[in-house]
Amino acid sequence: DVKVTQSSRYLVKRTGEKVFLECVQDMDHENMFWYRQDPGLGLRLIYFSYDVKMKEKGDIPEGYSVSREKKERFSLILESASTNQTSMYLCASSLGQARQPQHFGDGTRLSIL
């Protein structure tokens, strides 16, 4: 089974802090994704990566950056956290071919105070 592990299940940070959310997958997947999930809005794509050191903006990249130095790890960075970034963050990975489903982690519920 594919395992996608997010480093924290709950996280509380303060406005202005730099926040790192980590995600690791164990199936040698080429693609990795970061989403945020808000009630009524479903999941919205922040960034994705199709290879090491490669990244593409999703629908809502503002206020976020990402890093993929190794194939199995994809980090989401909030450069200066703000209260409107309080949300659930989900990481996912998939094989590089089309039709392959994404496999998700358990999510990190992030609160910015």
Add this chain to the structure above:
Amino acid sequence: AQTVTQSQPEMSVQEAETVTLSCTYDTSENNYYLFWYKQPPSRQMILVIRQEAYKQQNATENRFSVNFQKAAKSFSLKISDSQLGDTAMYFCAHQNNAGNMLTFGGGTRLMVKP
């Protein structure tokens, strides 16, 4: 850009009965993929069923089946013999032909009542 719409924010069904969740989408691509994901209270998103747009036959997975109407851009999920464990948020999603963009609907919260 693709959009996915789930018009039913909440639904409920009695245990053992059948329920259908609606989903419509908009895309300019001719080939693409559609998915239904389930997110139980434990939060992990689980793939329920998938459909490839070039296949006319509706996908089925045990008690789960879809009604895929390509011309109408409709992709509904039918759950037969509903079980308490089916209680969850259900998300419809469209994946582009390249396989690197997944667009989600807003979700339907399904409650199965004993």
